[in-house]
Amino acid sequence: MDISKTLLVGLKADHFRHPLDLKATQALKQLPGLDILVRNLVSPIAEQFFYLENIASSVLVSDRQLPHLHKLLQEACRILDLESPQLYIRQHPVPNAYTFAMRGKQPFIVIHTALIELLTPSEIQAVIAHELGHLKCDHSVYLTLANLIALAASQLPMGAVLVQNFQSQILEWVRCAEFTCDRAALLVTQDAKVVASLLMKLSGGSPSLAPQLNLEAFLEQARSYDAISNSQIGEMLKQVRTSEMTHPVPVLRAREIDQWASSRDYQQLLHRGSIQYNSEANPKGGWRNW
Template sequence: MTAADAPARRRITLSGISSRAWEHPADRGALVALRELRGFDDVVRAFFGMWNERGFRLSVLASGIRVDHRQYPAVWQRYTEAAAALDVAELPELYVTQSPWLGAEAVGLERPFIVLNSACVQQLDEDELRCLLGHELGHVGSGHAVYKTMLMILTRWAANLSWLPVGAIALRAIIAAMLEWWRKAELSADRAGLLAGQDPAAALRLLMKLAGGGDLSQVDTTAFLEQAAEYSGGGDLRDSLHKIRMTAWSTHPVPVARAASLRQWIDSGAYGQVLAGDYPRREDDSSTSVSEEIKAAAASYREEFSRSTDPLVGLLRRLGDGASDVGEWVGGTAGRARSWMDAATEAAGRAHRAGRAAPGARAGAGPADSGDGTGSAGTPR
């Protein structure tokens, strides 16, 4: 067991830590680029009436239990501990709602709040719960809800344009790209949960419980990670195609893949480096270079491609210099995506202004599917 693996009896407060410290390179590159789009957040917030944040907040206020020092005090204690480790000054409201499934979600743009399924209170131990709450705080800290809302808007557009083949195909391609980003955002939040709890064993147990339920008395962590290795590189091309089918339209990576990714981040030394105080600070966020982050995202995909044991990826490597081609494609795609987002933002702004000017115009309502397993602008699931 390494020092980074040892459960922390006294958690370190990561003072001034930036969300860039836990964000996966592909997630971070997209976030930095999106944050640079002038007025983008304002446009998304204008469209957020379609999701009706206020209505969802009232719903959980009416049907759930708001956690504080009087209600679920043990959960509140774990929550404040996770927030202290991540140096979160203002705690989002936390609610517990009745559900037999392990899951949670971070919701909202103006005033984010976190909803925790009651199964988590019953089936997770203190360290696992702290990790889960840190996962959701990671989503809030990265601002993932804003961009997930954009994904929901695009999904609705795709449904409305399904009669138009060209428009539907273009939107589906954009949605597929954003879902790929969302899966990387979940890996980011897993890292935030680990930094909040500072207990790698608990972080892996959480993912095991999401996969197999709350009782781990007959489950082994090493065997679970062996499953992850078999999923990643076992089988033949038919298995590779099945994996693509399973994940292409999913918001979350499968639990074994998340466990393997988190284990890899720990083994790389990045986790221990953050605990040692070597991490980006929030005060430097404004000076972040978009081009450098996009290059880092491309490098991450190249490394993932070159390291993968998947049969299909292995075939592509044998057919040519696939890693280089993929890296160039990722960098080019990121640039094209940003150009498209500029155009989409401008168009959305015009549509919103026109809607406000129209007599009797009002935004639609309806809660969004957060789809997390741990739910949230992303949950572990």
């Protein structure tokens, strides 16, 4: 990294949590027993399973293994005021990244090699920061539950019927949580164009096409997507299109992050940071007064 960035000392999840995430989380908290069930029964087993899977089938990033990626992780954690999880790189042809966002012994992030090949270093850091957002906001319980429900719906003949209504509520929460984690990506990169460019490449990028993509045209495309809601039929079609998705459509996410970057809330978060980090001035990770 070659620019100075503000470290968000004392940053709390609710400082940047998206209002839709907050509302959806409060709705799920009204369902008794979910938190205890997932934390105490499901998560410890899943955590150990994924740890063994990652160690066996992926490359663990460190200061001795892919140190440039390790540096991106460490800087992102410093900015978000978060302890560093493990970061794994996995050979996979589908561009993707994910985290097991549980506050346990082995929190981790996994990034597929196809995604690494598609992005610039700044965009890779945006991906890391997005996944750190899940950890920062303790999204673990409902992310785990969403995965279990999806598995039940796909594997059991009656599963889809039994969990359909509950699945819709969980998926709504997951989509809202993604907006929050995009904000975490912006807080780390401190450049809305980096996050929007990442989303654009996830929509229609490839290693050969990525350098040719036009970000301004993509943002105009996002505004066209908004315009569909001007008609009742258009809004209905959008809701049907997204109701079973785990992520909001990329153009909507780009529009959201572009707007939040211009908001007073975002600017105040940057201004309240009391320390600036300059990795070019001190490659070992320098700290100095703002």
